[in-house]
Amino acid sequence: MKTIPEWSVMWGDPPGGLEEVELISPDKWIAVRNGQPAPHKPALVTSAWIKIQLPSSIPKDYGMYIEDIRSQRTKVYIDHHVVWEANYHFPYDTQRSLFPISSEDGEKTVYLKLETSMDRLSIYSDVRLGHYTALMRSFMLKDLQNIIFGCSFLFIAAIMLIGSVFLNRGQFQSWAIISVLSLSVGVIFITYSPFMYANFTQYGGIYSASFDVALFLFLPALTYFIERIFDDGRFTWVRWFRKFQMAYSGLLILLMCVNLLSRNQLLNVYFFASVTVLAVIMVCQFILIIGLCIKLVRKGNKEAVIFSSGFAMLASMGILDLTNYYASSGNYQFFLWKWGVIALFIALVVILVRRFAMNQALMMNYSKELEFYNHQLQLSEKMEIISALAASVAHEVRNPLQVTRGFLQLVASRTDGKNQEYMRVAIEELDRASTIITDFLSFSKPQLEDLADLNVANEIKQIEGIIVPLATLHGGRITVHVPSGLYIRGNVSKFKQVLINLIKNSIEAFQEDGEGQIHIWAYEKQEHIYIHIKDNGEGIEPAKLAKLGEPYFSTKTKGTGLGLMVTFQIVEAMKGTIEFKSQRYIETEVVMCFPRVKEAEAG
Known part of the structure; x- marks a missing residue:
């Protein structure tokens, strides 16, 4: 696999098209060497031409692969023939180009015509030559990870929504929030992948709108989860901030619909509201979350520790992405943030499962306590009955028993051996009855005296x-x-x-x-x-x-x-x-x- 060492860019689109572009003198072109940051698009410029010189010797079955093109409409020319093109009729400008070149194309020039209504317009990656099959593999597998992660989150959300049917109202809310977060993350992962736009361009508008809606749902859902888990009534600002986010997300969805119906006539207004203003709200949200977590962690809240670990992973991955982005002067595609989102989602699931386990333990303890108190109540009722019987009957029964025992002893002393044995058994039974009555009397006076x-x-x-x-x-x-x-x-x-x-x-x-x-x-x-x-x-x-x-x-x-x-x-x-x-x-x-x-x- 080879990398083109240099290519050139020219801003604007001459009236004569490609024929006039080929005649423009070299000093009008801006040379860009491999590894250098792409030049910034001048203000009010909406089109550009890029010129790439092919090497003299090109093996058979080769192709050219450009991983990151920032443009909404792109055409690739070789010998005045269009060999590849992509046309996005929606506000998305990340494209990926792969097209075959033959051995006869050696020393020829490849021209790319780029057009956009957005801020970026150039090539932001290497231009690579290699066997077409190997490049196709890279082209197909580049975003496979995003798609797999996205489908996994969608599958988790579907399973959780089905399982929520069997939950009670208290459990359903937290479970539903996690389901919405999983659904949002899945949609974000899938619709963030340029592969979907490059291969299913007819659905690009749906992907772009789905990405925005998923982001609008994710942010207030995250705040709502924090409110459900950590807010015990003391942090009213969490509830008010969540209500503000929900209202603003609803406003953004409405503005997005109006912009789509007007064929992107309000794109600048929508971009300002959904990117610039929303970014400020996200920063405020993260600052509030960090402050709340620090306060709860200092108090020893274990769930705050778990959440802080996941959120710290997201923050660190985001910082690394931003550092690489600015270090490369914008020539960098964010990807580390995905691992941070996965870590945060795992932390949220762990907190939810821990809550369910704690609730289950509380229910078990409550059931055991209820059974114990029910047993104690039944025992108390039995004892109360016995106490009443002991107080009313014991004294009345003891006196006749003592008189009967005395007469039996007297009769036993005047009878023969066999009758004496009968009398002895009768006296023993009377003594046992007297012992039972004594136990009754002891129970009827449970209080201790003479301590x-x-x-x-x-x-x-x-x-x-x-x-x-x-x-x-x-x-x-x-x-x-x-x-x-x-x-x-x-x-x-x-x-x-x-x-x-x-x-x-x-x-x-x-x-x-x-x-x-x-x-x-x-x-x-x-x-x-x-x-x-x-x-x-x-x-x-x-x-x-x-x-x-x-x-x-x-x-x-x-x-x-x-x-x-x-x-x-x-x-x-x-x-x-x-x-x-x-x-x-x-x-x-x-x-x-x-x-x-x-x-x-x-x-």
């Missing part, structure tokens, strides 16, 4: 005389590791009742085919006292763990669940918590946590 500072080690030591023989009787043993100096606040008798209930449950859970073991230990952690009671009994199924402490629920055959219910009530009254952990046929562990009382205060 004192309790030494956990001393309280456990005092009940060892009761629980150790009971464990031995059931073929088990108890080990206790509780350091002194652990103090909690509560009622002595109630606290002992809690410990006895829990340890008694562990003893009753001993498995028949092994030695039962109960390990009790306590410690201090983060201003709280933790008490653990762990056994190697039968364990509790996971489905039943959540129901422990409910009235009338028990894992025992003859249990009522009132013992654990009272235990939960006492622990809660002492401002503590209780938790059960269990593995079936392996172990069960009870963990109680109480606020710590300092030893000095306890003394």
